[in-house]
Amino acid sequence: MQLIKSFRGLRPIRELAEKVASHPYDVLNREEAFALAKDNPHSFLHINKPEVDIDPAVSVYDPRVYAKGRENLDRFVAEGTLRRDEKDTLYVYRQVMGEHTQTGLVAIASVDAYEADLIKKHEFTRPDKEDDRVNHMDALDAQVGPVFVTYAAQAKVNALIEQVTRAAPEYDFAAEDGTHHTFWTIADEALTEDLEAAINGLDCIYVADGHHRSAAASRVRALYEDRNPDHKGDESYNYFLVVLFPHDQMQILDYNRIIKDLNGQFSSEFLGALSAKFEVETVSDAASANPTGAQQFGLYLEKQWYRLHLNAAAAAAIDATDPVNSLDVSIMQNTILGPLLDIQDQRTDKRVDFVGGIRGLAELEKRVDSGEWQAAIALYPTSIESLMAIADAGEVMPPKSTWFEPKLKSGLVVHVLD
Numbered sequence: 001m002q003l004i005k006s007f008r009g010l011r012p013i014r015e016l017a018e019k020v021a022s023h024p025y026d027v028l029n030r031e032e033a034f035a036l037a038k039d040n041p042h043s044f045l046h047i048n049k050p051e052v053d054i055d056p057a058v059s060v061y062d063p064r065v066y067a068k069g070r071e072n073l074d075r076f077v078a079e080g081t082l083r084r085d086e087k088d089t090l091y092v093y094r095q096v097m098g099e100h101t102q103t104g105l106v107a108i109a110s111v112d113a114y115e116a117d118l119i120k121k122h123e124f125t126r127p128d129k130e131d132d133r134v135n136h137m138d139a140l141d142a143q144v145g146p147v148f149v150t151y152a153a154q155a156k157v158n159a160l161i162e163q164v165t166r167a168a169p170e171y172d173f174a175a176e177d178g179t180h181h182t183f184w185t186i187a188d189e190a191l192t193e194d195l196e197a198a199i200n201g202l203d204c205i206y207v208a209d210g211h212h213r214s215a216a217a218s219r220v221r222a223l224y225e226d227r228n229p230d231h232k233g234d235e236s237y238n239y240f241l242v243v244l245f246p247h248d249q250m251q252i253l254d255y256n257r258i259i260k261d262l263n264g265q266f267s268s269e270f271l272g273a274l275s276a277k278f279e280v281e282t283v284s285d286a287a288s289a290n291p292t293g294a295q296q297f298g299l300y301l302e303k304q305w306y307r308l309h310l311n312a313a314a315a316a317a318i319d320a321t322d323p324v325n326s327l328d329v330s331i332m333q334n335t336i337l338g339p340l341l342d343i344q345d346q347r348t349d350k351r352v353d354f355v356g357g358i359r360g361l362a363e364l365e366k367r368v369d370s371g372e373w374q375a376a377i378a379l380y381p382t383s384i385e386s387l388m389a390i391a392d393a394g395e396v397m398p399p400k401s402t403w404f405e406p407k408l409k410s411g412l413v414v415h416v417l418d
Contacts (some may be wrong), residue, residue, distance in 0.1 A: 001119055003200050006088040007322065010142070010414040011170075016042050016081055018173040021181065021409040025049045025145055026212075030060060031044060042081055044411030047070040048136075048144045061132055070254035073140050073414075082418065088311040089185055091193050091413060092164045093243055096180040097406040102249040103161055105195060108239035108415055109149065109205070111221045114214055118204045119149070120391035123399070125210045126347070138223060143241040143415040146408050147210030147217075150384065151245035157198045158266065163191060171412065179406045183413075187196040206339075206391050208384075211402045214240060224417065229241050241415040243408055250384045253357030254291070257332070258367050259375040260351035263341045267302055268373075277335045278308040279398035286361035291380035294328055297336075298378030300364050310335075324390045328379050329398045336377065347399045356403040357381065 010017035022044035027038070027374045030051055033201040037052040045052055048068035058064060076082045113119050137143055150158075153318035164184050186192050199205070207214050217240035224237040240315040245403070251388040262270045274280050278297075282304065283289050289298035295315060297308040310318075310331065322328050337343040342351050353373070355363055364376035382401050390397055 001113050001116060002110050002122070003118060003202065003205055004018065004105075004109050004242065005196060006090045007108045007236065007239070007415055008083045008085045008088055009091065009106075010077070010082050010416050011080055011160045012042075012411065013080065014170060016410065019176075020044050020076075020081065021173070021175065022048065022411050024407055024410050027407060029304050030056065039161040042076075044144070047076065047140070048410045061128075061135070063135075063139075063363070064194075066135050066417070069136060073142060073144075074171050080162055082278070082414065084111060085185070087394055088192075088214075089187070090195055091186065092161055092184040092343065093408070093412065094165065094182040095406045095408075096182075097126070097178070097251070100251050100406075101405075102245050102251065104245040105157070105161060106146065106241075106413055107196075107235070109147070109242045111215075111218050111238050111240060112233075114218055114240070116216060119214070119393075120204055120212055121214070122207070122387055122391040122397045122399075123393070124227045124347070124396055125212050126216045129212045130215050130219065133212050134219050137216060137220045137417070141417045143213070143217060145210070145213055145410050146241045146243045146369065146413075147214045148208045148404060148408055149205050149210075149242045149244045150247045150250055150388075151199070151202055152388070153248045154202070157195070160191065160195050160198060163379060169277040175409065180206045180356065181409055181412070182385060186307065199244065204390055205312065206247075208250065208387065209402070210242075221418070225286075226405050234414065235370050235418065236400075237417045238416070241413070245356075247388065249274045249404055252321040252381045252387075253405050254379050254381045254404045255329075255357060255400050256361075256364055256379055257337075257377045258344075258355060258373040259337075259341060259343075259377065260353075261374050264321075265340075270301070273304070273340050274308065277314040279311050279313060281307045281309075283307050286365065286378075290378060295331060296380055297328070297332060298361065298376075298400040300361075300368055300373070300376040323393055324395050324397065327382060327386060327397065327401065327402045329382065332377060332379065333398055354400040358403065383393050 005024040025048045033049045034052045037043040051065050094103040169182045169184050174180050225231045289307045295310040299306040343349045
């Protein structure tokens, strides 16, 4: 079954690409997005987070918000900010963040392959978040946020992409966060066909980040199929926008937790309870507490950092062949959050929140020192190999197990649902 194909992208003109490119919709809150978009009429936030142009009293899920997104997309096209390519092609997108470089292939992926689990998932989705993306895609007749996909690295694919990157790029700019973004279109039809064939020859690919977008694309396909009496299966709504990266170029950062309270315990009681499963060491600062390997955690409590290391007895009780329960996020849940703090479902419990590793451990200190939260737990990053193993096993990771960096910019290419 076909996994991906080329498409006619809707893209910014070269001189405006840097102004158009924006953060993904889900890494900014409303206030942050408004601040970034208010002085930039070309920002793609006007399309992928259109609440920036709506009265703050209006819910972000109000139909008027989605309608505004469509209005803004139409405006960008009418003004010539975005133009559609004349023929189907693939694109190559390179990101550089510090010493890290990743180069991906931009394509559209098959909803049929997604539903057949040839595009594998590792997370549950939340219905409200899915509904939001369905409503956004349906209102815009477009997919504007690419799904972050990975695959087992292939030397052949690397060599083909390297051919593309020898040419002059279409876009090349540094973003305000210091990341560098370079984007190529592929003019060579034979090269496009070779890349399609190479990816379609894989047994499967994996959703890394973007489970709500991919699930929403499946639901949108069903909506559009119902509306189309002449549905054939090759219409653009049978596909969704992706960027595919080889697994050995993926960078996963830690995804840390902050805790509202200690479930009625004094700090001394909580630390004592931890000692049943962990070696607990008081350390001088965040750097000393930062985990350097699996089965290690940092704990920030009452302006003091601790380093936690699973003790030998607790470690021996973990089945290393279980891809889910051997994860650090599972160990944290099964030894700390559940039994000691009565946080049984991180997905729904308001006593726990999540802080991406890109913000650093200083953000954990800041949130706890504010008095709004009582403690923080720092984790070691989940590996991409663990993600793939869990997806291969048909299992699901605990919520918020991975934080990928750098994030894909939105607005460099749009998939129109004709």
